Amino acid sequence: MANNRSAAANVTLVLVTLVGIFLVGFLIFGKPAPAPSGAPFPVKGSPSEILQMLKDGNERFSAGKSTYPHTDPARIGLADTSDQGNFAYATVLSCSDSRVPVELIFDAGIMDLFVVRVAGNVCDTDEIGSIEYGLAHVKTPVLVILGHTRCGAVTAVSQAVVGHGHKLERNIPPLVDNSIPAVKRAMAQHKDVHGEAIVPFAIEENVWQAADDLFMKSPAVRNLVKTGKVQVVGAIYDLATGKVNWLPQAKIAETLQRVEASPEKETEPFAK
Numbered sequence: 001m002a003n004n005r006s007a008a009a010n011v012t013l014v015l016v017t018l019v020g021i022f023l024v025g026f027l028i029f030g031k032p033a034p035a036p037s038g039a040p041f042p043v044k045g046s047p048s049e050i051l052q053m054l055k056d057g058n059e060r061f062s063a064g065k066s067t068y069p070h071t072d073p074a075r076i077g078l079a080d081t082s083d084q085g086n087f088a089y090a091t092v093l094s095c096s097d098s099r100v101p102v103e104l105i106f107d108a109g110i111m112d113l114f115v116v117r118v119a120g121n122v123c124d125t126d127e128i129g130s131i132e133y134g135l136a137h138v139k140t141p142v143l144v145i146l147g148h149t150r151c152g153a154v155t156a157v158s159q160a161v162v163g164h165g166h167k168l169e170r171n172i173p174p175l176v177d178n179s180i181p182a183v184k185r186a187m188a189q190h191k192d193v194h195g196e197a198i199v200p201f202a203i204e205e206n207v208w209q210a211a212d213d214l215f216m217k218s219p220a221v222r223n224l225v226k227t228g229k230v231q232v233v234g235a236i237y238d239l240a241t242g243k244v245n246w247l248p249q250a251k252i253a254e255t256l257q258r259v260e261a262s263p264e265k266e267t268e269p270f271a272k
Contacts, residue, residue, distance in 0.1 A: 070109025091134030120153030
């Protein structure tokens, strides 16, 4: 009889522990925590739920309250045996800058984010192909195009546009030339702003330029957004505060609408 009571108590303890895990996940993330190793795969939330997770993670990071999730040995082992598509919940296009540690910024861990990093967070063929993979194959419901303050790439382009640039290695100009339209647009919109003061405006325009380039060249991404399977979001990370400033969502919708009306957009979503 005593052994039966002990077994029942053990079962109860296990059930309470499991319920506690999921309740903690709900309280922290607004959805159940990812299932432990050996349990069913976590259910990815809607784009709006995922976006809130990212915002909450950044709030923890910028407040010095990071939880550093999914960095334990169990998660490392799980990455070796699991498909990332069962876990990753967002794709992030960001700058390569060492001051922008993407997973840390969003208080995320292994298999949480599909990150595409390139100087100036530009969106050209390699980046667009990587984003298509992250959205269509890893099946992340959110894409964040993440610029950051004091971006060296955008600053260099801003200087070059007005003839004050310095000599660059041969492969850098074609890497960052996608930012030229963004810089020129910022200058046209702020004619009274000169020198390095134009850089913050150009950094924001550079985010919108990346969205425009992405939509122009990727019918697959446009279709995912139009069907509501994916949400594209613009944001700028502030190096001084650790906070991500989220840009107006309406601007993404306007960009998509403009691209859809353009006769120059790509229309074939698949490689031949």
